[in-house]
Amino acid sequence: MKRFLIFIFTVICLSWYAAYADNSNRDINSTLDNLEKKMSGIESIQTDFVQEKDLALFNEKLILKGKVFIKKPMLLSWRVFTPMRYSIVIRGSTISQWDEDTNKVQQVSMASNPSFQAAIAQMQNWFSGAYKSMQSDYEITLIKDNPLALVFIPKAGSLPQNFIKRVEIVFQDDLRYLKEISISEKNGDHTRLKFMNTEINQPIDAKTWEAKSSVR
Amino acid sequence: MRKFIVLLLFIFFICGCARLPATRIKYMPLDSIDPLNYTLEFTQRIPERMEVVNSIVFQYKWRSFTALGLTYLNIKEKTFVVSCMSPVGVKLFELIGDKDSVKANFVLKELLQRGDLPKAVGEDIRRIYFDNKPLQDSFIKKDRYRIIYTENKDTGVTKYIFAGIPSRLIEKRYYEAGRNIWSVYYYDYRLVQGKLYPAYCLLKNYKFGYKLFTRIKEIR
Secondary structure (H helix, E strand, C coil): CHHHHHHHHHHHHHHHHHHHHHHHHHHHHHHHHHHHHHHHCCCEEEEEEEEEEECCCCCCCEEEEEEEEEECCCEEEEEEEECCCEEEEEECCEEEEEECCCCCEEEEEHHHCHHHHHHHHHHHHHHHCCCHHHHHCEEEEEEECCCCEEEEEECCCCCHHHCEEEEEEEECCCCCCEEEEEEEECCCCEEEEEEEEEEECCCCCHHHHCCCCCCC | CHHHHHHHHHHHHHHHCCCCCCCCCCCCCCCCCCHHHHCHHHHHCCCCEEEEEEEEEEEECCEEEEEEEEEEEECCCCEEEEEEECCCCCEEEEEEECCCCEEEEEECHHHHCCCCHHHHHHHHHHHHHCCCCCCCCCEEEECCCEEEEEEECCCCEEEEEEECCCCEEEEEEEEECCEEEEEEEEEEEEEECCEEEEEEEEEEECCCCEEEEEEEEEEC
């Protein structure tokens, strides 16, 4: 009799858990659908950023500040103002870079740089809002509703599992863009990227797509 | 053809006169200076430890590569930790080393395909930052504006060139079999809390034909 009761109790618990898991899957899927829908209306973004790098081997954080511009289908301009002035512009498959020390523009082909390709593909995934496609690599959990926050844990056997421990994304109140992205790596490093003064679908100065320009 | 040669000479002249993005030391006559005490103030102001954020430019032939470095140096113990990343914050390599060895904590796969990067970086860090004071028994050569201290080591000869009042190390040269293997030039010394930091350093490796520029952005 005792064994029978334990069996019944286990069956009930498992059913509850299955129902809960099903509901939370439905929740996360509808949240991701909603995000993808909201962010798909974005044609261009310009936003200030502060990147804090907390490296395991160092006591103090390294802080980079700058501005990023993205325009569909394939224009990206990442401009760093401190601690050094640097810019990288990606137009389709061409990458142009400029820095204050050399004061030269260098062009690189994306095709000949697999590491660039991988980094840019990752960047596009995180910034585009297409998180449903990342569900094969990450377990995605909704951790907060207001502001909306998601946690991404790499799945066993996935490529990100080799180096990423956890990624957390916090969205702006209107869900139209990211407010903050934090990446914890397995080696103990932690990177936090905060976005401020975000403007969506506003005109962008054409000079922004030149690596050497004074656009700020 | 003649016009072309004139044009080429003009370009070389312009390039040769390009302004160095750093301030050179003010050369002063050193006639009344005692070479044995001349470097004392400088050596006392070398920090025992330093942590800096610097920009790094590696130049080889016509290509250059820019990065951002976070470097911790224990100059007294001759140990270092360096993390080098792209200016957008992607880590390229991270090394821990001392006067004899270097351990790679992380190196981007693509960079490992181009030779022993940790060893080369470790050697350059030592060349720039370690052993920057001449020994007491160095051979001394004094001219009007500079004093050169020469040390013979097992493998080669190191020359320390000091100038200015107060004295500053402006160049360190290393020779093997009479051939200049590498030189480090130091510019823009900054005095922070009583310690001296060369804000701009240029390493020229004549053996392998590359140049390495480092510029301090933050002193911690």
